[in-house]
Amino acid sequence: MEKVEKDINRAIQHNRGYVGGNRLDSGINGLNKISKRFSFVLVAILVVSAFAVLLPMAGTVEAQTLPNPTFITRDNTGASPATNISIGWERNPGIVAKSGTDAIHVTTAAPTTDYAMVGIPTDFTLTADTEINYWGYTAGGSDVNAPDEIFLFLDTTGDGEVDAILGATSPLGTVDAWVRWTLAGQGVANWYTVDPAEPVPVQANISDFYGDKVLGIALGAGSPTSPTGVLANVYLDNLTIDANGDGTPEYTLDDDTGTIEVLSRTINDVTYTTSIQDAINAALPGDTILVHDGTYSENVVVNKSLTVQAASSPVLDGAMIGGIGVKVEASNVNLTGFTIQNYETGVEIESGTNVSIIGNDVLTNGVDTGILVKEGAAAGNEAHFNNIVGNDIGVKNEDHNDTFDAENNWWGDASGPSGLGPGSGDAVSDNVDFRPWLLAPIEMGTVSSTTVSGSDPPNFDASAEADTEVDISNATYYGTEGTITVFRYSEEPDTATTFVGDTGQNPLKFIDVHVSGFTGGTAHIVVHYIDSEVEAVGLDENSLRIYYWEEPDTWHEANNSGVDTAANTVYGDIPVSALTGTPVGAGGSPPPPVPVPVPEFSPIGLLALVGIMSIVLAVATLKKINNNK
Numbered sequence: 297m298e299k300v301e302k303d304i305n306r307a308i309q310h311n312r313g314y315v316g317g318n319r320l321d322s323g324i325n326g327l328n329k330i331s332k333r334f335s336f337v338l339v340a341i342l343v344v345s346a347f348a349v350l351l352p353m354a355g356t357v358e359a360q361t362l363p364n365p366t367f368i369t370r371d372n373t374g375a376s377p378a379t380n381i382s383i384g385w386e387r388n389p390g391i392v393a394k395s396g397t398d399a400i401h402v403t404t405a406a407p408t409t410d411y412a413m414v415g416i417p418t419d420f421t422l423t424a425d426t427e428i429n430y431w432g433y434t435a436g437g438s439d440v441n442a443p444d445e446i447f448l449f450l451d452t453t454g455d456g457e458v459d460a461i462l463g464a465t466s467p468l469g470t471v472d473a474w475v476r477w478t479l480a481g482q483g484v485a486n487w488y489t490v491d492p493a494e495p496v497p498v499q500a501n502i503s504d505f506y507g508d509k510v511l512g513i514a515l516g517a518g519s520p521t522s523p524t525g526v527l528a529n530v531y532l533d534n535l536t537i538d539a540n541g542d543g544t545p546e547y548t549l550d551d552d553t554g555t556i557e558v559l560s561r562t563i564n565d566v567t568y569t570t571s572i573q574d575a576i577n578a579a580l581p582g583d584t585i586l587v588h589d590g591t592y593s594e595n596v597v598v599n600k601s602l603t604v605q606a607a608s609s610p611v612l613d614g615a616m617i618g619g620i621g622v623k624v625e626a627s628n629v630n631l632t633g634f635t636i637q638n639y640e641t642g643v644e645i646e647s648g649t650n651v652s653i654i655g656n657d658v659l660t661n662g663v664d665t666g667i668l669v670k671e672g673a674a675a676g677n678e679a680h681f682n683n684i685v686g687n688d689i690g691v692k693n694e695d696h697n698d699t700f701d702a703e704n705n706w707w708g709d710a711s712g713p714s715g716l717g718p719g720s721g722d723a724v725s726d727n728v729d730f731r732p733w734l735l736a737p738i739e740m741g742t743v744s745s746t747t748v749s750g751s752d753p754p755n756f757d758a759s760a761e762a763d764t765e766v767d768i769s770n771a772t773y774y775g776t777e778g779t780i781t782v783f784r785y786s787e788e789p790d791t792a793t794t795f796v797g798d799t800g801q802n803p804l805k806f807i808d809v810h811v812s813g814f815t816g817g818t819a820h821i822v823v824h825y826i827d828s829e830v831e832a833v834g835l836d837e838n839s840l841r842i843y844y845w846e847e848p849d850t851w852h853e854a855n856n857s858g859v860d861t862a863a864n865t866v867y868g869d870i871p872v873s874a875l876t877g878t879p880v881g882a883g884g885s886p887p888p889p890v891p892v893p894v895p896e897f898s899p900i901g902l903l904a905l906v907g908i909m910s911i912v913l914a915v916a917t918l919k920k921i922n923n924n925k
Contacts, residue, residue, distance in 0.1 A: 362548055363416040364555040364586070367578040368570045371410045376571040380408035381518050381528070384578030385552045394431040394474045395534035396551040398580070402517040402532070404437065407525035414578075415447075415514030416549050418537060422450070422510050424503070425541030428479040430515060430549075433531040434471045441469020442530035443477035445516040447490065448502075451509040458511055461490040462502060469530075513537065513547075552580050560590020560610070572596050572604070572612075587634070593617055599625045606633025609741050614639030614661075621661070624651050633741065635659065642687065644668045649676035655743030655783070660686040666722060667691045667702070674698035674727065679705060681745075681783060681810075683737050689715065690722025691730070699727045704810060704877045706734040710790035732877045734808070736789035745781040749773075754814070758782040763824040764807050771817020771872050778813030789879045791845045798851035799843050801883040804833060804866075811875040819875055821854065822867045823882045830884075837861050839884035842868030846878065859884075 369378035386401040393399040402412050420426070432442025443466040450460040464487050468475045479502075488497035515532050536545040556579055560569040573596055575585045581601040589608040593616055598604060604622075612621050615638040622631060627648035635657040636642040642661035645651050647670070658666040666687035667679050674695035684690040685708035693700040707713040707721025712733045715723025724730050744761040748754045754768035762782045771778075785806045795803050809821060821842055830837050838861065842854040854868025866882045 362553050364553050364557045365414050365416050365549060366557045366559060366570055367414050367574050369410060369412045369574055377574045377577065378410035380405045381410035381412045382577055383412035383414060385580045387580055389531060391433055391435055391531060393533055398551040399531045399533040402528055402530050404518065404528045407527055409525045411516060411518045413514050413516040415512050416547065417512050418510050418547055420510055420539035420546060422508055423506055426479065427538040427541050429476060430535040431474050431476050431533045432469060433474045434469045435531065436529040437527040440517060440526055440528035440530055442517065442532060443468055443475060444530065447514045447516065448510055449512040450505055451511050462500060462505065463488045463490050552583065555584045555586055558585060558587040560588060560592065576602060595619045596622045597625060598622065598629050601626055601628035603630040611635040613637055620644045624648055632656065637661065640664050641668045642666045644670065645673045645677055646670050647673050651677040653679040653682060654745065655681050657683045657740055658687065662688050665689045665692040669693045669695055669700045671695050674700040681705065681738060681743050681781060684722050687722050690724055691728050692725045693727045695727065699729050702728050702730050703732060704734055706737045710735045735791055736785045736787045739784040739786035742784040745779060747777050747779050749777040754778060756780040759824050762807055764809065765822040766809055767820040768814065768817055768872060771814040774813050774815055781810040783808050791879055795851055795881060795883065799853065799883060801885055802833060802835060803881050803883040804829060804835060804840065806879050806881045809875045809880050810877050811872050814872050817872040818869045819872050820867065820869050821880060822865050824865050826864060834886050835884040836887040840866040840882060841884065842866055843881045843883060844870050844874055844878065846874050
């Protein structure tokens with residue numbers, strides 16, 4: 297795939313922006329007997345190449361699954377998202393989905409050379425028995441019919457990377473009708489290899505790739521050979537992949553899976569990303585946008601009810617573009633796990649209720665604010681368990697009628713926020729509820745939260761994210777549900793200074809368990825550790841116990857605390873009433889001193905020792921007598 301990446305710029309320079317199309321009609325015309333309209337303008341190559349680089353990130357997809365799709369649009373400058381084309385799920389479309397309730401809709405706002413694509417990761421071997429099918433419906437537009445184009449991303453060397461791309465275009469599209477594309481119907485010879493270094497697509501036989509792995513499949517639409525652009529209004533539905541031809545598809549892209557993946561990858565100092573905004577535009581209300589590691593330079597607008605969630609540690613960086621990092625214009629939005637930095641405003645809540653900003657690094661956003669709440673947007677919204685540090689203003693609430701809930705955040709200093717707060721951390725404005733605040737920064741990627749109701753057991757396993765499990769017993773709900781949130785601190789909290797004095801023990805690690813919505817009851821806390829952590833701080837594993845901080849200023853040992861050295865867990869029981877944003881620590885004492893071994897003697901050895909000592913004593917006595925003469 298490195299060859300594909302390195303040759304993109306050469307293809308641009310060689311063809312002045314086109315890898316195919318009217319500027320190369322003499323080359324294309326020779327292939328028109330097979331493909332009347334294969335859209336090899338540069339933007340299509342850019343989209344296909346980006347997918348080829350990104351697909352290995354999605355990982356192996358097991359058979360019989362419904363893989364999460366990735367959506368991407370590009371304009372003819374390579375920018376994403378594109379302005380004049382959109383692609384995404386549509387529920388119960390007016391033309392009636394071919395299968396299920398949802399179909400993928402591709403539309404253009406004006407004649408354009410923009411391109412759109414949806415792809416899924418796969419992991420199967422291409423054979424003569426493989427069958428691939430999907431359906432297309434042309435609702436209008438010009439020169440773009442569906443089924444349109446399909447791409448296979450191949451690993452021909454067994455290294456897990458895409459190193460060959462096959463493309464095919466369909467002449468089957470009919471206006472106002474569902475039309476089925478099949479791999480068998482396409483034929484063996486009616487394929488092209490996609491290579492930015494080539495000025496025209498190169499005819500290929502798919503049979504030459506039998507035995508190679510297929511790491512992904514994508515459907516594309518838009519950007520035909522005309523440089524003046526086209527209109528498109530097409531639907532794609534029910535992609536099925538039967539890898540071995542036994543009649544049972546191993547992969548299906550039919551209805552919305554509920555999750556859309558956003559990917560980023562850097563190779564040879566070139567970064568390829570799909571767009572968070574493309575994913576939001578493609579999603580249905582209630583979906584999750586799962587964003588993988590990478591740096592995304594975007595101004596994101598969330599205009600529907602979504603969870604926008606980090607899969608690892610993605611960064612939204614506004615250093616080159618400024619403006620607003622994430623603007624929320626809808627209710628029921630969750631934003632969690634991001635670093636949002638270098639914007640004029642990090643996060644702006646423009647409108648909506650039940651908006652949650654949780655577990656983010658909101659850093660160094662100048663000119664305005666880390667989190668800005670607009671007039672009428674404070675009620676029912678919240679920002680918790682964030683590191684809000686280095687912003688001109690940490691949280692600014694322009695809603696003079698309601699208070700914005702910003703409890704349990706780290707403001708950059710243990711003394712709390714400045715401005716209308718009492719401390720020296722990031723400032724807060726009027727009508728911001730910032731008490732209590734956290735006493736140390738959160739380790740990003742460890743914040744994990746769950747909501748439980750009366751029908752659910754009130755327990756939570758956050759061991760993968762924060763090394764902690766919580767099991768609540770004998771508690772009742774204030775209302776109909778409760779929330780359990782767990783995270784690790786990246787530094788020792790300010791209260792750690794009294795840990796040794798209060799407990800007589802040395803700390804192993806600090807976490808936070810925050811419980812709300814319950815009255816009474818006990819939380820059984822289990823903290824996981826590894827042997828190297830215990831060795832690094834020089835503790836006796838058998839002495840480990842759970843401790844918790846309770847206002848005003850004391851650490852207490854949890855009830856029934858103990859350690860399971862076989863499972864590498866330390867546990868204890870803490871009153872639910874104490875878990876309101878105060879630290880929990882695991883700690884223990886140093887190992888006892890190793891006693892100096894006393895030598896053991898056999899009877900013969902003991903007699904020998906007595907004999908030696910007698911001789912030494914006799915010599916000393918004789919020497920003393922001689923000295924006295």
